[in-house]
Amino acid sequence: MPASDKNGTGSGRRPSRSDDTVHRARSGSSRKPAGHSAAWAMRSAAGQLEELLGRTPESVSAIKPTEDGWEADVEVLELERVPETTSVLGTYHVTLSAGGELLAYERTRRYTRGQIDRRR
Known part of the structure; x- marks a missing residue:
């Protein structure tokens, strides 16, 4: 049996580094659960967090995906304020099965709508 048939390429060539990368990407945790x-x-x-908090998520x-x-x-x-740029938003990190x-879920950040993230 030729070496190419052992590695599953079937093309008569040795697998390249990119072939291995594609295989790992397909078989890794990036697949949809x-x-x-x-x-x-x-x-x-968004729906379940809204039920718990009693507030509608903005986005x-x-x-x-995880394992x-x-x-x-x-x-x-x-907290809704006028003007809207002073309203307070929270970022919640949510884990789903x-x-x-x-x-x-956990609130990881609280900020005003007009606030811009600064690079560190």
Whole structure:
């Protein structure tokens, strides 16, 4: 059996470094848990956090799959003020199971709407 057949390329060539990288990326934790999409996970995180806090989330600023489910950062309006740029928002880090159940949340930041993040 040729060496190319042993490594699964079937092309008669040796696998390149990029072939190995693609395989690792496909088999790593970047796969979607339980076949759900990121959009589904975003809606699930925002909806369950709204139930717990009694406040409507403004946006989901980050979402990523993990080995056990999903992690998301959700922005929530905590104190509405006039002008709107002085309203207070909170960023909540949310952990979901692969099935979409909210397992944990934590407020990681509180800021005014007009505030700009500074690079460190």
